[in-house]
Amino acid sequence: MNRKVLQWGLLLSISLGLVALLPGCDKDSDDSDGDTSVVNKNQNDKPNNPSGGGNTGGEGGSEGGEGGGGSTTTDQPPQTAEALKIQWVKIPATEEFLMGSPDSEPDAGYSEKPQHRVKLSGFWMSATEVTNAQYDKFLVSLSDGDPHKESGSNYPGLDAKFKGANQPVVCVSYDDALAFCQWLGADLKVSLPTEAQWEYACRAGSTTKYSFGDALRKDQANIWESIWQENGADVTKQTRAVAQYEKNAFGLYDMHGNVWEWCSDWYGGDYYQKCKGEGSEDNLTENPTGAASGSLRVIRGGSWYGDVADCHSAYRSRLNPVARLDDLGFRVVAPVAP
Numbered sequence: 357m358n359r360k361v362l363q364w365g366l367l368l369s370i371s372l373g374l375v376a377l378l379p380g381c382d383k384d385s386d387d388s389d390g391d392t393s394v395v396n397k398n399q400n401d402k403p404n405n406p407s408g409g410g411n412t413g414g415e416g417g418s419e420g421g422e423g424g425g426g427s428t429t430t431d432q433p434p435q436t437a438e439a440l441k442i443q444w445v446k447i448p449a450t451e452e453f454l455m456g457s458p459d460s461e462p463d464a465g466y467s468e469k470p471q472h473r474v475k476l477s478g479f480w481m482s483a484t485e486v487t488n489a490q491y492d493k494f495l496v497s498l499s500d501g502d503p504h505k506e507s508g509s510n511y512p513g514l515d516a517k518f519k520g521a522n523q524p525v526v527c528v529s530y531d532d533a534l535a536f537c538q539w540l541g542a543d544l545k546v547s548l549p550t551e552a553q554w555e556y557a558c559r560a561g562s563t564t565k566y567s568f569g570d571a572l573r574k575d576q577a578n579i580w581e582s583i584w585q586e587n588g589a590d591v592t593k594q595t596r597a598v599a600q601y602e603k604n605a606f607g608l609y610d611m612h613g614n615v616w617e618w619c620s621d622w623y624g625g626d627y628y629q630k631c632k633g634e635g636s637e638d639n640l641t642e643n644p645t646g647a648a649s650g651s652l653r654v655i656r657g658g659s660w661y662g663d664v665a666d667c668h669s670a671y672r673s674r675l676n677p678v679a680r681l682d683d684l685g686f687r688v689v690a691p692v693a694p
C-alpha cells in the first residue's frame with residue numbers, strides 16, 4: 357500500500373519530534389511497506405458534488421445557558437449552551453456489533469483484527485466535528501497563559517483557510533479537546549468517544565467497509581481524492597465546513613474524512629486480540645475503553661489529507677497526544693441518563 361507522510365512540511369507542525377506516528381501511516385509490523393515518501397496528489401480529479409446540504413441533522417438541539425451544566429435525561433440531549441449550537445444525536449444501545457475488519461479486507465492493518473463482538477450502552481454524540489465557532493467560544497474564555505490558549509484558530513501559523521467558523525477546529529491536542537469537553541460543563545460528563553463508540557457510530561448499522569457500502573465515492577466525504585469546485589474553480593484542498601457531505605444512517609456527518617478525530621482510548625496494537633480472548637465466556641466485550649496504558653491515543657476516520665483506504669470504518673491510527681495538526685480535530689459524546 358502506498359502510504360504517505362502527513363503534511364510534515366505544511367505543518368506547522370509544530371510538533372516536530374512529538375508526533376510518534378502519522379495519521380494514515382499505520383506502522384504496524386505487517387501493515388507498512390516502509391514507504392514514507394510524499395505522494396504527489398492529483399488535483400485534477402473529477403470535481404465532487406457534495407450532497408446533504410448544510411444543516412446538521414441530529415435529534416434535537418441544545419438548550420441552556422452559556423457553558424451548559426444542566427442535567428441530561430434519557431430523552432433530552434445534553435444541555436450544552438444554546439449559543440454553541442451543538443447538534444446531539446442519540447446513538448442507541450446495542451446488544452452486539454462486530455468491531456474491526458474481517459481477514460478478507462485488503463486495506464486492514466493487523467491491529468484491526470480480529471473482528472470481535474462488542475456490546476455498548478447508548479450515548480449522545482455530536483452530529484458534526486466540533487467547529488471553530490464552537491471552539492473559539494472556549495478560547496475566549498481562557499486566561500492569558502492558559503496552556504490551551506494557543507490551540508485551534510489561535511494556533512501560531514495556522515493558515516486562514518482553516519479558520520472558517522463552520523470548518524472543524526484543528527490544531528487541538530488531546531488535552532485541548534478534553535479541556536473543551538470539561539468547559540462544556542462538568543455535570544454533563546461530555547467526553548471524547550471511546551474507539552468502540554466511534555466505530556459503532558460510524559458504522560450506523562452497516563457491516564460494510566464504509567458507512568455507505570463497500571466503496572466510498574468522492575462526493576461522500578472530504579478526502580484527498582475529492583476535488584472541490586466553488587464558483588467554477590478548483591479550491592485548494594483543506595478542511596471543509598462540517599455537514600456538507602452525506603450523513604450516515606445515525607445522522608452523523610463527516611465520520612469519513614474532513615478531519616481525524618481524537619478518541620479517548622490509549623492505542624494498543626494487540627488490543628483487539630485481547631478483547632477476543634479476554635471477554636466474557638462468549639467473547640462479548642462490553643463498553644471497552646482501550647488499552648490500560650500507552651503513549652499514543654487513538655484517532656479515527658481519516659481526513660482531507662488522507663486516502664480513501666485510510667478512512668474506512670474500522671481503520672485505526674494513533675498519535676502522540678500532544679500533536680496539533682491541521683487535519684486533526686474531534687467530536688464529543690455524553691452519556692444517556694439511566
Ligand SMILES: [Ca+2]
Binds near residue numbers: 610615617657
Ligand atoms: Ca471526521
